[in-house]
Amino acid sequence: MAESPPVATGLVAVWHAYRLPLLIVLSALYFTIWAYRTFSSRPKTQASASVPSSPRSHSPEKQDKLEATSEKQPTIAIPAKQNANLTRTTGGTTKLPAGPKRVQGKKPVKTIDGRRGSSEEPQPITHIQPIIFFASVTTTTEHYANILLEDMRAVAQEKAKSEGRDQGLLPPQIHDISYIDLDEYFLSAPKPPPTSPGTRYVYCILAPTYNIDTVINTFLAHLDETHNDFRIDTAPLSQLAGYSVFGFGDKSEWPTEEEGFCTQAKEIDRWMSKLTGRKRAFPLGMADVQSGTEEALKEWSTGLVETLSEILEAGGLGEGVQGSGDAAESDEEDADDEDASNKRKDGSQTMVDLEDIKMNGNSDSSAPLPIDFTTVGKAGSSEDNAKEMVPKTSPTYKSLTKQGYTIVGSHSGVKICRWTKSALRGRGSCYKYSFYGIRSHLCMEATPSLSCSNKCIFCWRHGTNPVGTTWRWKVDSPELIFQGVKEGHYKKIKLLKAVPGVRAERYAEAMRIRHCALSLVGEPIFYPHINRFLDMLHAERMSSFLVCNAQHPDQLEALKRVTQLYVSIDASNRESLRKIDRPLHRDFWERFQRCLDILREKRHVQRTVFRLTLVKGFNVDDEVIGYANLVEKALPCLIEIKGVTYCGTTTSAGAGLTMQNVPFYEEIVTFVKALDKELQSRGLDYGIAAEHAHSCCVLLASSRFNVNGKWHTRINYERFFELLERENADGTTFTPEDYMLETEEWALWGNGGFNPEDERVYRRRKNKNPPIEAPPAETPQEVTS
Numbered sequence: 177m178a179e180s181p182p183v184a185t186g187l188v189a190v191w192h193a194y195r196l197p198l199l200i201v202l203s204a205l206y207f208t209i210w211a212y213r214t215f216s217s218r219p220k221t222q223a224s225a226s227v228p229s230s231p232r233s234h235s236p237e238k239q240d241k242l243e244a245t246s247e248k249q250p251t252i253a254i255p256a257k258q259n260a261n262l263t264r265t266t267g268g269t270t271k272l273p274a275g276p277k278r279v280q281g282k283k284p285v286k287t288i289d290g291r292r293g294s295s296e297e298p299q300p301i302t303h304i305q306p307i308i309f310f311a312s313v314t315t316t317t318e319h320y321a322n323i324l325l326e327d328m329r330a331v332a333q334e335k336a337k338s339e340g341r342d343q344g345l346l347p348p349q350i351h352d353i354s355y356i357d358l359d360e361y362f363l364s365a366p367k368p369p370p371t372s373p374g375t376r377y378v379y380c381i382l383a384p385t386y387n388i389d390t391v392i393n394t395f396l397a398h399l400d401e402t403h404n405d406f407r408i409d410t411a412p413l414s415q416l417a418g419y420s421v422f423g424f425g426d427k428s429e430w431p432t433e434e435e436g437f438c439t440q441a442k443e444i445d446r447w448m449s450k451l452t453g454r455k456r457a458f459p460l461g462m463a464d465v466q467s468g469t470e471e472a473l474k475e476w477s478t479g480l481v482e483t484l485s486e487i488l489e490a491g492g493l494g495e496g497v498q499g500s501g502d503a504a505e506s507d508e509e510d511a512d513d514e515d516a517s518n519k520r521k522d523g524s525q526t527m528v529d530l531e532d533i534k535m536n537g538n539s540d541s542s543a544p545l546p547i548d549f550t551t552v553g554k555a556g557s558s559e560d561n562a563k564e565m566v567p568k569t570s571p572t573y574k575s576l577t578k579q580g581y582t583i584v585g586s587h588s589g590v591k592i593c594r595w596t597k598s599a600l601r602g603r604g605s606c607y608k609y610s611f612y613g614i615r616s617h618l619c620m621e622a623t624p625s626l627s628c629s630n631k632c633i634f635c636w637r638h639g640t641n642p643v644g645t646t647w648r649w650k651v652d653s654p655e656l657i658f659q660g661v662k663e664g665h666y667k668k669i670k671l672l673k674a675v676p677g678v679r680a681e682r683y684a685e686a687m688r689i690r691h692c693a694l695s696l697v698g699e700p701i702f703y704p705h706i707n708r709f710l711d712m713l714h715a716e717r718m719s720s721f722l723v724c725n726a727q728h729p730d731q732l733e734a735l736k737r738v739t740q741l742y743v744s745i746d747a748s749n750r751e752s753l754r755k756i757d758r759p760l761h762r763d764f765w766e767r768f769q770r771c772l773d774i775l776r777e778k779r780h781v782q783r784t785v786f787r788l789t790l791v792k793g794f795n796v797d798d799e800v801i802g803y804a805n806l807v808e809k810a811l812p813c814l815i816e817i818k819g820v821t822y823c824g825t826t827t828s829a830g831a832g833l834t835m836q837n838v839p840f841y842e843e844i845v846t847f848v849k850a851l852d853k854e855l856q857s858r859g860l861d862y863g864i865a866a867e868h869a870h871s872c873c874v875l876l877a878s879s880r881f882n883v884n885g886k887w888h889t890r891i892n893y894e895r896f897f898e899l900l901e902r903e904n905a906d907g908t909t910f911t912p913e914d915y916m917l918e919t920e921e922w923a924l925w926g927n928g929g930f931n932p933e934d935e936r937v938y939r940r941r942k943n944k945n946p947p948i949e950a951p952p953a954e955t956p957q958e959v960t961s
């Protein structure tokens with residue numbers, strides 16, 4: 177047997193002598209390394225570690241190509257791992273997150289305005305970085321997303337050339353929703369890079385709708401979960417500068433939204449509104465993939481890009497005004513409106529004119545007392561000494577602006593009516609669409625005189641507007657008023673673009689006023705330069721509907737042509753008129769009668785209209801004969817009959833007006849039939865032409881507007897302007913029959929009058945047992961101007 181070498185013998189001896197301490201040291205070393213690896217460096221998830229700043233990982237070639245086509249622009253890349261402080265691990269970069277979510281995050285801090293947000297002070301906005309997200313199963317949406325990318329890139333380049341690069345719109349980034357980690361973009365807003373802290377992101381989301389399970393369901397589920405995850409701020413994307421959604425669907429199979437057209441885009445829009453704290457920068461756009469797709473997308477993207485410029489200019493979407501990024505959700509919004517309308521400070525229920533649903537602020541029942549100017553000075557006092565009708569410092573100014581009026585100059589006003597809002601949302605226009613073809617989102621409601629010479633008991637404006645018998649104030653130029661009312665109107669329309677449900681195409685249409693209702697408050701013909709003001713409207717091809725109170729015969733006589741001339745007929749006899757209109761003129765009845773004579777003279781030159789507002793117990797019972805007398809005297813082209821809207825002011829209450837005085841639609845119908853019969857019995861050729869049950873309104877028309885058995889109550893606006901321009905050029909006069917159009921079938925008497933293309937929305941009744949009788953939900957009393 178060979179002997180062991182001496183070194184080996186030595187090692188064995190050492191092992192035997194020290195094996196216990198050696199084993200202990202080695203074990204300790206092993207445990208230390210294991211513990212270190214286990215606790216200090218838990219491996220990162222693929223999601224949080226590997227998300228690149230903006231590339232579309234699924235098609236690098238395409239992205240390279242797109243990037244190659246663009247000039248070098250300062251694109252701001254989102255730093256990877258920016259959301260690492262709030263990471264919901266989903267186990268991968270694609271598709272459905274499986275199993276329960278794990279959330280690591282900072283507790284969101286509350287900001288001064290009560291919203292939650294980041295603890296860091298946001299920098300003023302210097303750059304807008306649009307990010308286009310799209311989902312696509314059969315590549316249609318992807319195709320349009322790339323068109324949008326190119327369009328926005330071109331705009332950004334153009335703007336960079338003209339405006340420089342210190343501030344402005346950056347070329348967009350694009351992401352396919354299927355290939356991004358949703359947590360990276362939809363759990364919190366991207367943080368601006370340190371080199372450009374004023375950068376804010378705008379999400380432009382393009383999505384088709386599928387009634388089968390696709391990545392869009394995954395996306396929607398993610399948005400839903402994020403919003404409803406109690407560990408996450410409910411509006412974690414509020415640091416975005418805004419968002420907008422565009423949907424693709426197929427109308428050949430899903431013809432209406434009720435039947436499923438673009439429903440998933442609508443859902444995305446709704447969730448994004450919640451997640452961003454209502455930062456809808458532009459209304460939801462929708463396109464039918466069968467026709468007009470590119471045009472619809474173009475219209476939406478043009479509007480969106482304009483908004484991005486506005487965000488840059490204004491430093492954000494704005495706060496605190498409905499529609500400016502702080503709009504309530506559609507249904508909540510309606511409920512709020514309803515509440516605001518129906519509840520007064522003293523807790524009693526009232527019904528307020530729905531046109532008066534305020535754009536901002538609260539209605540204040542402690543409105544200032546009406547300013548009666550009749551006792552101050554004399555008419556025609558020198559303009560130099562003349563006072564302003566509604567000075568900026570006056571309580572009247574404050575009260576009117578609080579109610580949503582924009583005061584222009586010192587005596588004019590403009591306001592958005594609730595029907596304009598309704599039409600923008602595809603929920604129907606006012607009765608003037610059914611009767612005359614006026615689409616409410618194209619209509620501006622204005623007045624060049626906030627002052628009136630009546631104090632009608634049912635006037636919802638009473639208590640805020642000045643009253644007077646003669647003009648004794650400083651007179652603003654028609655140019656100033658025209659410019660001011662247009663600006664005021666467009667500004668309010670712009671505020672509405674973020675209101676849930678507003679249609680992109682209707683919003684775009686609304687940016688061109690086509691009609692002007694001179695009927696807001698006060699007496700438009702009181703304004704000394706009303707004719708010049710009308711010329712300005714017509715020069716821009718805006719039709720004019722003017723309502724006067726039959727108290728200013730001289731001004732009525734001198735009034736030039738309008739598209740449709742109204743006289744309010746609030747009663748059929750002197751005593752009743754005195755009680756209802758509470759006129760300031762002592763000779764009010766004589767003035768009224770003279771106005772009827774003038775209307776009779778004008779009936780072959782203009783479309784003349786009687787507007788009857790029925791107040792049960794005041795001007796309905798036993799007055800059919802009296803109204804027929806007035807019709808016989810003035811022979812108006814048309815007679816509009818509607819029920820009063822109870823406004824619950826102290827004035828109306830003092831006059832004994834309650835909800836009991838508001839007629840039901842059936843009662844209006846009974847009255848209309850009786851009046852029709854009475855007119856027939858006198859050989860006056862009138863008939864019941866159309867109705868708009870939705871706003872309790874019925875139209876009687878002279879047979880002059882019945883051609884071959886078909887009612888022609890609508891207006892051919894194009895024709896009106898052609899005829900007017902010819903008249904101005906060579907004096908060729910024309911008649912109302914020259915610009916009439918056939919009434920739509922659905923608007924005819926007996927058919928209800930609601931445009932089938934609009935979505936009919938019934939107001940929710942919160943209070944099941946209202947203390948006072950309310951009109952049936954099917955026939956809400958909605959007053960129009």
Ligand SMILES: Cc1cc2nc3c(=O)[nH]c(=O)nc-3n(C[C@H](O)[C@H](O)[C@H](O)COP(=O)(O)O)c2cc1C
Pocket residue numbers: 311312313314315316317318384385386387388424425426427430436437438439465
């Ligand atoms: C199976 C299937 C279901 C669809 N469901 C709807 C739907 O519910 N509503 C709708 O408006 N369009 C629907 N569409 C139409 C698609 O939204 C439309 O074709 C869209 O352009 C597809 O976009 P994409 O090619 O980007 O995936 C559906 C299409 C398919 C093939």
Ligand code: SF4
Pocket residue numbers: 593594595596606607608614615616617619620621693959960961
């Ligand atoms: S006509 Fe009057 S109610 Fe109708 S949309 Fe115009 S302003 Fe509104």
